[in-house]
Amino acid sequence: MIILDENTKCIVQGVTGKQGSFHTKQMLDYETKIMAGTSPGKGGQKFGSINIYNSIEEARKQLNINASIIFVPAPFAKDAAFEAISQLDLVVIITEHIPVHDSAQIVEYARRNDTIVVGPNTPGIISPGVGKLGIMPTHIFDAGNIGIVSRSGTLTYEVAYQITRAGMGQSTCLGIGGDPIVGLDFSDVLSMFEEDDDTDAAVLIGEIGGNAEERVAEFIENNISKPVVAYIAGTTAPPGKRMGHAGAIIEGETGTAESKINAFKEAGVDVANSPSEIVELINKSF
């Protein structure tokens, strides 16, 4: 598994909000090491079995914490991210609709502090059987040897579900986030899968818009020896239409499904035509 393992000890920023409280309970039920939560002004209160603190600094005086997951609303997310990046090794930003100028600053601040940022606008990360820092439903995952990296949220669940139903499982499944600017990118995650003993093959799920898929195709050809299967959503999308969030905008020559699929094929990466074909291609690759 990558990034999220048994040593990951996490704090939830925005633990008392609607999404934060619901998913904190889910993460605890999955036996993730959620050590505490923050909610400024509510320090000293409890959320179930865990303590609430006013700040990460306050929590760290009492507890050993190295990661954070952020649920705070978009207008306050940059502030929360900076607070976490300055003190921790891993920050998962679930919040969507963060202004892109804020995201650019968050990503640059993480680079300066050598902190891993996953997201924003990500479903998070799950290492089945170990824990999850995210909002994904857990019953569709099972521990195994397939690494999944995706730009999408729900489509990731779809693919994981199909892999699980085919009797296989996942080492780690990670959403890089659907926004134009995100922290970890496809090549960062594939490099980690390449080094990871638990991962024997990787699935990459992309979608139309941007050029992240085109860029990673070349990277795979030169750097990744394990089998990679790719799937691109949006092959039938009419060009020039805004189909969903900022990530899915077709722009110029790159950005179309065709351009992405061609880039993968040229790099020798298998491309599935449907989520169910991913499983067939993984089996073939072994």
Added chain:
Amino acid sequence: MKLYEYNAKNIFKKGGIPVGEGYIAKNPEEAQEAASKIKKPVALKSQVLVGGRGKAGGIKFAETPKEALNVSKALFSTKLKGETVETILVEEKIKIKKEYYLSVIMDRTNRKPLIMASKEGGVDIEELAEKNPERIVKYHLNPLDEFLPYQAREIAIKMGVENPLVSKMGSIIWMLYGVFNKYDATLAEINPLVLTEDSILAADAKLDVDDDALYKHRELRELEEYKKEEFAYVKLDGDIAVIGNGAGLTLSSMDMLKLYGGEPAVFLDIGGGASQENIEKALNLVISDGDVKVVFLNVLGGITRADDVARGIVNVQNASKRKVSLVIRLTGTNEEEGQRILTEAGVSFETSMESAARKAVELCME
């Protein structure tokens, strides 16, 4: 959100960037009046959001107010790449000595703002970018550091502008970045920036503002371009409405539908964490579309809860007058509860996306 040229120019002007004298006209009479005020030959510029306006015939010139009246009549009655002209910007016609190009974009590849500048601006900038990319200066900015005027002057020097212009060009670049930053823009562009006999000014202005940052900018929410979009909704040519949670899953649902021979009528992404009310609004929106014969709703809940979705479906099913076939795929967070609600209400559902897509296509062919 894309801004019309005249709104972008107002913002550029507030940011210190020189723009020409101009007036807004909503009808030919107002265009004539504007031309009388300017007292010189004018340019009549259609205010549309599509690109390539000049080449499509959206900019005309007039020597006299009378001519401005007639020319603007023609402009108001045309469509530019499908967009109706509702507003014309009337400006003094300028004598161009030289055209420059300036822009700032948020570069997603490098995750930083990028300034691009060239002393060969004008309508053929895209061709230049392709054939002679070295003639466009590219300068990435660090989003955590201040951008100082000397750095902007360095860009002006790299562009190769003549000495007397270095300071002026530098300050316009610096102010353009200021506007880009202040308004959370994803693009701020001047093409062309024009040198005349006695001045330098932005002859055109483009400003695209990040939709997710509009909550910070009250004055932008009052512009006519501002329309609040609750869902990502795209109308298509077919007869099956595709509703999903998340762009990726919704796109993939549409791809599956096509794979089985179906044609999508609507693409509607309800996004993450949609409430029961959102589901009801989304369903009612597509059901009210006469082209829609079948609705294919594909929800795999993460942050979205299947029980909320199920309650929304049942409410719409009970209340809606127009009957369309509903194919529901519902799984994920709280799925037991969601599926129980549907079963109790007598609504059938699928658990796999393939079978649901196939069923939607079959129902449509009946």
